[in-house]
Amino acid sequence: MQLPPALRARLAAGPGTAEPLPVARDPTANAAPFRFAARPVRFPREHEFFEDGDVQRHLYLQDVLLQVADVPEKPRVPAFTCQVAGCCQVFDALDDYEHHYHTLHRNVCSFCKRAFPSGHLLDAHILEWHDSLFQILSERQDMYQCLVEGCTEKFKTSRDRKDHMVRTHLYPVDFRFDKPKKSRSPASPGAGTKASAEVQGNSGERSEGDAMEICTEPVVASPAPVGERRTCSHRDIDHRKKSQDTEKNSAGPREPLLPRRGVP
Amino acid sequence: MWSRRQGRLRPVVCGVEELRRRRREREAVLRKARREQQLVSKRLLRDDAPEEAGEGCVSAILGETEVQQLLRQAQRGTEEKRERALVSLRRGLQHPETQQTFIQLEGSMRTLVGLLTSNQAQLQLEAARCLHELSHSEQSTVAEACLPATSYLLTYLSSHSSDFIELCLYTLGNLIVESEAVRRQLLPQGIVPALAACIQSPHVAVLEALGFALSQLLQAKEAPEKIIPPVSASSSILASTLPQHMLQLLQPGPKLNPGVAVEFAWCLHYIICSQVSNSLLIVHGALSTLGLLLLDMAEAVQRTEDTGLELLACPVLRCVSNLLTEAEMETVGGQMQLRDERVVAALFILLQFFFQKQPSLLPEGLWLLNNLTANSPSFCTSLLSLDLIEPLLQLLPVSNVVSVMVLTVLCNVAEKGPAYCQRLWPGPLLPALLQTLLFSDTEVVGQSLELLHLLFLYQPEAVQVFLQQSGLQALEKHHEEAQLQDRVYALQQTALQG
Numbered sequence: 001m002q003l004p005p006a007l008r009a010r011l012a013a014g015p016g017t018a019e020p021l022p023v024a025r026d027p028t029a030n031a032a033p034f035r036f037a038a039r040p041v042r043f044p045r046e047h048e049f050f051e052d053g054d055v056q057r058h059l060y061l062q063d064v065l066l067q068v069a070d071v072p073e074k075p076r077v078p079a080f081t082c083q084v085a086g087c088c089q090v091f092d093a094l095d096d097y098e099h100h101y102h103t104l105h106r107n108v109c110s111f112c113k114r115a116f117p118s119g120h121l122l123d124a125h126i127l128e129w130h131d132s133l134f135q136i137l138s139e140r141q142d143m144y145q146c147l148v149e150g151c152t153e154k155f156k157t158s159r160d161r162k163d164h165m166v167r168t169h170l171y172p173v174d175f176r177f178d179k180p181k182k183s184r185s186p187a188s189p190g191a192g193t194k195a196s197a198e199v200q201g202n203s204g205e206r207s208e209g210d211a212m213e214i215c216t217e218p219v220v221a222s223p224a225p226v227g228e229r230r231t232c233s234h235r236d237i238d239h240r241k242k243s244q245d246t247e248k249n250s251a252g253p254r255e256p257l258l259p260r261r262g263v264p
Numbered sequence: 265m266w267s268r269r270q271g272r273l274r275p276v277v278c279g280v281e282e283l284r285r286r287r288r289e290r291e292a293v294l295r296k297a298r299r300e301q302q303l304v305s306k307r308l309l310r311d312d313a314p315e316e317a318g319e320g321c322v323s324a325i326l327g328e329t330e331v332q333q334l335l336r337q338a339q340r341g342t343e344e345k346r347e348r349a350l351v352s353l354r355r356g357l358q359h360p361e362t363q364q365t366f367i368q369l370e371g372s373m374r375t376l377v378g379l380l381t382s383n384q385a386q387l388q389l390e391a392a393r394c395l396h397e398l399s400h401s402e403q404s405t406v407a408e409a410c411l412p413a414t415s416y417l418l419t420y421l422s423s424h425s426s427d428f429i430e431l432c433l434y435t436l437g438n439l440i441v442e443s444e445a446v447r448r449q450l451l452p453q454g455i456v457p458a459l460a461a462c463i464q465s466p467h468v469a470v471l472e473a474l475g476f477a478l479s480q481l482l483q484a485k486e487a488p489e490k491i492i493p494p495v496s497a498s499s500s501i502l503a504s505t506l507p508q509h510m511l512q513l514l515q516p517g518p519k520l521n522p523g524v525a526v527e528f529a530w531c532l533h534y535i536i537c538s539q540v541s542n543s544l545l546i547v548h549g550a551l552s553t554l555g556l557l558l559l560d561m562a563e564a565v566q567r568t569e570d571t572g573l574e575l576l577a578c579p580v581l582r583c584v585s586n587l588l589t590e591a592e593m594e595t596v597g598g599q600m601q602l603r604d605e606r607v608v609a610a611l612f613i614l615l616q617f618f619f620q621k622q623p624s625l626l627p628e629g630l631w632l633l634n635n636l637t638a639n640s641p642s643f644c645t646s647l648l649s650l651d652l653i654e655p656l657l658q659l660l661p662v663s664n665v666v667s668v669m670v671l672t673v674l675c676n677v678a679e680k681g682p683a684y685c686q687r688l689w690p691g692p693l694l695p696a697l698l699q700t701l702l703f704s705d706t707e708v709v710g711q712s713l714e715l716l717h718l719l720f721l722y723q724p725e726a727v728q729v730f731l732q733q734s735g736l737q738a739l740e741k742h743h744e745e746a747q748l749q750d751r752v753y754a755l756q757q758t759a760l761q762g
Contacts, residue, residue, distance in 0.1 A: 003613065007650060021683040025680070036714040055298060055303075148454040
């Protein structure tokens with residue numbers, strides 16, 4: 001198929017609309033037996049006109065083939081440690097580090113060190129677990145926001161919210177990012193120690209129920225001489241936590257008014 | 265576009281003939297599926313490094329005890345040991361038999377979901393990979409067994425680890441096409457808002473995966489009624505910010521990623537051909553964006569040989585063609601309409617590309633040309649002034665379908681009156697018509713007769729030449745054909761009187 005040479009030049013030139021030649025139709029043009037009528041055509045989804053193009057599309061999708069013959073190696077770098085305080089994990093590939101960082105350190109509550117998959121869930125957590133103003137307001141109005149992205153419903157209690165998420169959004173009853181707060185309010189003196197007790201209690205198990213409740217993993221990924229690095233044992237972490245919590249409590253019922261996100 | 269995909273998922277090196285044969289087989293299967301309106305495809309992301317897989321090493325099918333053991337090992341011990349157990353499980357899950365064993369084991373999915381949401385990054389990733397293998401299964405029972413995990417997959421779409429998000433998206437994309445039952449769970453769970461939030465990611469791989477998942481959702485049978493229209497805010501595509509973002513991702517320029525663009529072009533096509541609320545898209549500037557994209561593609565096609573551009577051209581052409589039929593076109597302001605003559609130039613460059621590389625796309629390109637020229641004296645004038653009649657005629661021998669469309673476009677031009685027909689004749693048109701009159705296909709001949717009629721009407725001098733070139737004999741061949749008789753007779757009369 002030969003195209004006129006000026007065509008490419010036309011494409012490269014600026015936009016423009018052709019000045020139309022005068023239109024003058026004769027009424028006998030579409031008189032019987034002739035029936036041509038110029039009109040744009042539309043094809044609906046399942047029309048057979050689309051068969052060839054659709055088949056090509058799906059061949060492309062399926063050509064993302066199952067066998068892997070030649071995968072480029074993950075780029076390796078000299079081993080480095082995660083820089084977040086208290087985390088000793090070692091990496092030699094940036095992709096792994098990215099995933100580790102985002103999973104464990106990115107959206108971390110600065111109060112209780114729980115990690116969350118998204119800023120959205122972290123914000124909800126801080127509000128509901130660590131904000132005394134929230135507690136006060138929730139006695140008078142619906143404050144528990146639905147956790148599903150895009151849903152703006154609010155509820156009186158976290159129980160009501162859970163019911164809504166199960167019924168309307170078909171979420172699982174044991175959705176792991178909607179754990180009810182165990183203690184009554186953050187201002188009560190028992191809360192601090194209870195929270196840390198929870199953390200302690202959970203740190204021993206590896207049960208599936210405890211999502212995102214401990215931020216750092218004391219396991220070193222690559223072998224390192226014992227004396228060289230500070231080994232992060234559970235005990236160290238708990239010890240640090242305990243003293244932090246006691247500090248908070250001993251400062252009296254003063255609570256931070258503005259919830260802070262974990263900023264690693 | 266293709267660099268990442270080629271990097272991770274290059275095909276097995278086997279004979280070229282073998283590859284061709286497999287492709288032909290698959291094409292036949294796909295055609296059959298399309299005719300039964302059952303055309304769905306899943307995608308598989310597999311990341312095994314060659315030294316792990318070994319030379320010709322095939323992972324073994326795992327029995328019930330082995331699966332149980334691996335699940336137990338995955339739940340306790342050092343992170344490294346747990347990860348290795350999951351990797352072994354994942355390899356085993358490449359086999360349908362292991363998949364069946366897994367889903368029949370009580371508590372297996374619960375354990376896997378627990379690992380997916382655990383506090384250990386590598387375990388999460390491996391658990392997600394296991395889930396992904398399951399989602400790809402052709403057996404509904406296996407894919408549907410993944411349902412307990414979907415709320416978490418959706419939650420993780422707003423996390424920040426791009427590899428993980430990509431995996432979740434492809435998994436969701438596979439599950440979406442499994443059945444309407446699956447979608448009836450995913451929609452209330454908020455898949456549309458989750459995708460709308462995720463589309464703002466800067467990562468190309470994430471965007472491509474998102475486009476894929478979205479295209480799967482839009483292809484669903486119930487999409488035109490339940491997913492696309494702005495009926496309920498929580499599950500509606502058109503009520504979300506997705507359309508604007510999609511159009512942004514289709515804007516030509518240095519940031520346009522072809523792999524991403526392909527996915528979203530198909531998404532747009534599914535929305536537009538559902539004919540739900542296309543005026544909304546026009547208001548968002550769909551026509552001008554897609555028009556500019558056409559120009560961009562025509563330029564790209566001239567620069568490089570093998571770009572896979574037809575994969576993007578196809579849905580874009582369809583979108584523009586269908587959008588041009590919207591009645592709102594008349595009332596929408598000039599900015600939103602398509603008037604730029606360069607679109608015609610670009611289209612012909614693409615037609616030439618199809619002619620050489622993918623002739624099956626010629627009808628789609630000509631469909632757009634019809635819709636551009638039908639009601640537009642300006643575009644018809646462009647066809648004439650840019651000397652595009654002759655190239656158009658060169659397409660006549662390709663196939664009957666193509667012939668009919670070429671002739672239709674020429675009728676679009678001719679019916680606008682004498683000023684247009686004067687530019688059609690003298691020229692190559694009449695000889696070409698005398699040729700098409702010799703075709704046996706009724707539709708081709710019928711369209712030729714219509715064009716002849718218009719030509720004789722507005723350019724009577726053509727009649728003499730027609731007679732001189734044995735036109736009457738050509739007409740006579742069809743005088744018995746029921747669908748053509750009346751028109752043949754009328755033309756014969758005109759010719760004899762003229």
